[in-house]
Each structure stands twice: as C-alpha cells, then as structure tokens.
Amino acid sequence: MSKNKIIIIGSGPAGCTAAIYAARANLNPVVITGMSEGGQLIQTPDIQNWPGETSISGYDLMEKMINHAKSLGAEFISDEIHEADLSNRPFTLKGDAGEYQADTLVIATGANPRxxxxxxxxxxxxxxxxxxxxxxxxxxxxxxxxxxxxxxxxxxxxxxxxxxxxxxxxxxxxxxxxxxxxxxxxxxxxxxxxxxxxxxxxxxxxxxxxxxxxxxxxxxxxxxxxxxxxxxxxxxxAIGHIPNTGIFADQVQTDEGTIITGTDPKYRTSTSVPGVFAAGDCADSHYRQAITSAGTGCQSALDAEKFLQENN
Incomplete structure (x- = not known):
C-alpha cells in the first residue's frame, strides 16, 4: 500500500478539476472514481450553461475533463471506497479493490436525488x-x-x-x-x-x-x-438531494449530511479534519451546479497544496 500526496474521491466536475490543479502542482493526484467515471453529470444529455460551450452533453464534457486530468499525469482508479480512517495522517481508505493512504484528501463524492x-x-x-x-x-x-x-x-x-x-x-x-x-x-x-x-x-x-x-x-x-x-x-x-458522505459522517463535521467547509480560515474548502478538504455537491446544498463544483474543486487542490507546504 503506497502513500500518496493527495487522493481525490469522486470524478465529477469537482474531482476532475481538483485533479487538474493538483497535477499541475506536481502532487501526483490519485482519483478514486466511484461506481462510474465522470459522476452524475454524464447522465445529463444537454448542458447549455458551461462557459465556452453553447451546448454539450454531460458525457462529452466529463470525457474532456477526465482526459485533461489524465494528460497532466493524474491517475484514475475505478474503485468504490466503503471505509475511511481520518483519525491520523496519512489517512487510510479501504475500497472494494484495494487500500490507499494519502497525506491530504479531497472529498468530492457528490449527492444523489432524494x-x-x-x-x-x-x-x-x-x-x-x-x-x-x-x-x-x-x-x-x-x-x-x-x-x-x-x-x-x-x-x-x-x-x-x-x-x-x-x-x-x-x-x-x-x-x-x-x-x-x-x-x-x-x-x-x-x-x-x-x-x-x-x-x-x-x-x-x-x-x-x-x-x-x-x-x-x-x-x-x-x-x-x-x-x-x-x-x-x-x-x-425533485425534492432535494442526499450528500454521499455516509462513510465520513462520524469523522467530519456535517449539516444534515452536507460537509461543512471553511472551518480553518486559511483554507476555504477545509473540513473539521486538518488535511481533509471537500468540494462539489457533497459540500454545497445550495447551488449544485457543475461550474460551482468545478470552482470548489480548484479551491480544494490549491488548499491541499498550501497545506502540504505548511505541514510537511
């Protein structure tokens, strides 16, 4: 079991953007994709509010983002994490296909319809x-x-x-x-x-x-x-969403399942556990847009980079 500088759980807009920024920072990010590479957005047939794209399918948009991250060196692993130990760094994650360790973690697991x-x-x-x-x-x-x-x-x-x-x-x-x-x-x-x-x-x-x-x-x-x-x-x-945060419920602070971020004023996407960051719909019960998820994904990678510089 190798130790990674950063692991990102989730491969939607938040996870892929975090991977792009983490790769550009030479953090060699590992992305644990979950059940499907690309997240829920791949099910959306037509997106008309993504900047620079008059109309694009969710599948095509996520394929572009995934390929972008991979071209920079991000590693994508198809696995479903079912257990996490955030009590000590490096953090330990257990999935169906393997066990992983990371100095920093970005939770970008999204939310499912209620x-x-x-x-x-x-x-x-x-x-x-x-x-x-x-x-x-x-x-x-x-x-x-x-x-x-x-x-x-x-x-x-x-x-x-x-x-x-x-x-x-x-x-x-x-x-x-x-x-x-x-x-x-x-x-x-x-x-x-x-x-x-x-x-x-x-x-x-x-x-x-x-x-x-x-x-x-x-x-x-x-x-x-x-x-x-x-x-x-x-x-x-259409009565709301349930954040996919169950395995972290007793370890990071949440509000009705949504991970609370900004607990450390130095890091906008910080959670109650130092070194663990959250981005996308799992930490946003209000906007839930692909573009806002991507924005917080960027922030989470920059926060993780800064955290590693200050704590290693």
Missing amino acids: YLGLESEEKFKGNGVSACATCDGFFFRNQPVAVIGGGNTALTEALYLADICSNVYLVHRRDEFRAEKAVIDRVQQKITEGKITPVYNAVVSDILGSDLQGVSGVRVKYKDGKEEEISVNGVFV
Missing part, C-alpha cells in the same frame, strides 16, 4: 419514475407528467417538461412555491398558458401503473384528507 420512499416509486424507477427531467423528459413527449416538489429544482424541471409534455402537474405540499422569484414568474406564465397545472397542499401517496405499461397515474392526498387520482405517464421527483 426520493419519496414509496414502494411503488421503487417499483417504477426507470419505468416512468425519474429524478432527472433533462435525462428522461424526451421519453414523455406529448404526454402528461407530474413533477413532485416546490423549490428551484422542481420548478426548473417543470419548465423544461412544459415545452415537451402535453401537461405538467406540479405537486407541492405547501400553498405556494419556494423558489427564486424569476423562476416562479416563468412557472406562473406557463400556468396561465395551460402548460403547467399546480396541485397545492398535496403529497403523492402512491404511484399507479402496471409492469407492462409502466406509470399510469399518481394518487395525491390533500391536507384536508381528500384524495385524488391524476392520470400521468411519468413522475419526476
């Missing part, structure tokens, strides 16, 4: 239930769908689907949306046009359908106890 927890939801995942409108909206062209949630993510998903689907039912447990005013205004316009139908003060209690046909509707329950079935062919769940 689901409703319904048995029927699990049954229809991939067969009518999705957490990514840009990934799967195409399959429901000119069909009615439901979006669950009332925040920025849900409203943005609903706006995207409103231009594809015949109607979008926006199911929200409160009586008003909790999103940016500009986004709410755009949704209100779609409501006026009849493309989005708000379903306020309601939660989805069941997802209806069959193995053969997939989703055929949702059962919603209102605050007053009334229940109603709405016919839809797709259900998009």
Whole structure:
C-alpha cells in the first residue's frame, strides 16, 4: 500500500478539476472514481450553461475533463471506497479493490436525488419514475407528467417538461412555491398558458401503473384528507438531494449530511479534519451546479497544496 500526496474521491466536475490543479502542482493526484467515471453529470444529455460551450452533453464534457486530468499525469482508479480512517495522517481508505493512504484528501463524492420512499416509486424507477427531467423528459413527449416538489429544482424541471409534455402537474405540499422569484414568474406564465397545472397542499401517496405499461397515474392526498387520482405517464421527483458522505459522517463535521467547509480560515474548502478538504455537491446544498463544483474543486487542490507546504 503506497502513500500518496493527495487522493481525490469522486470524478465529477469537482474531482476532475481538483485533479487538474493538483497535477499541475506536481502532487501526483490519485482519483478514486466511484461506481462510474465522470459522476452524475454524464447522465445529463444537454448542458447549455458551461462557459465556452453553447451546448454539450454531460458525457462529452466529463470525457474532456477526465482526459485533461489524465494528460497532466493524474491517475484514475475505478474503485468504490466503503471505509475511511481520518483519525491520523496519512489517512487510510479501504475500497472494494484495494487500500490507499494519502497525506491530504479531497472529498468530492457528490449527492444523489432524494426520493419519496414509496414502494411503488421503487417499483417504477426507470419505468416512468425519474429524478432527472433533462435525462428522461424526451421519453414523455406529448404526454402528461407530474413533477413532485416546490423549490428551484422542481420548478426548473417543470419548465423544461412544459415545452415537451402535453401537461405538467406540479405537486407541492405547501400553498405556494419556494423558489427564486424569476423562476416562479416563468412557472406562473406557463400556468396561465395551460402548460403547467399546480396541485397545492398535496403529497403523492402512491404511484399507479402496471409492469407492462409502466406509470399510469399518481394518487395525491390533500391536507384536508381528500384524495385524488391524476392520470400521468411519468413522475419526476425533485425534492432535494442526499450528500454521499455516509462513510465520513462520524469523522467530519456535517449539516444534515452536507460537509461543512471553511472551518480553518486559511483554507476555504477545509473540513473539521486538518488535511481533509471537500468540494462539489457533497459540500454545497445550495447551488449544485457543475461550474460551482468545478470552482470548489480548484479551491480544494490549491488548499491541499498550501497545506502540504505548511505541514510537511
């Protein structure tokens, strides 16, 4: 088991950017990719807000970033870390394929969509239930769908689907949306046009359908106890994300799973453990954008470089 100057866990925009900067600093970074090289962004079919790219798929963007990091000497290892010991430096990581040690660590493990927890939801995942409108909206062209949630993510998903689907039912447990005013205004316009139908003060209690046909509707329950079935062919769940930080939960300080950074004022991406840094969605519950993840990935590598200079 060799000791590395820096190990980066995660290969999305944060992890790849950290690898690029760490490689340029001659830190010989090792990137533990997780289950899939490129992170969740590879599932996004069309990205139109990455600077310099009018339109690019998530797969192509991440391929460019990975190849860039590799061209500078970053080593990518396909492994899933399931145990970490951050009590002493060098830190020790155990994965399915091996054991690793590092003087500094960048956690860039991202976050996964939060689901409703319904048995029927699990049954229809991939067969009518999705957490990514840009990934799967195409399959429901000119069909009615439901979006669950009332925040920025849900409203943005609903706006995207409103231009594809015949109607979008926006199911929200409160009586008003909790999103940016500009986004709410755009949704209100779609409501006026009849493309989005708000379903306020309601939660989805069941997802209806069959193995053969997939989703055929949702059962919603209102605050007053009334229940109603709405016919839809797709259900998009947009009620937040769960940071992939479980293996670090008892070792670094978190807030509802999101790693708290900036604990040492000298290092913007520092965690509560000296020498451990965090970047991307696992440390950001607010923006969750590819470009902001890349930015914190850059910061984490620069912080790790400075830490090594000051502590070795």
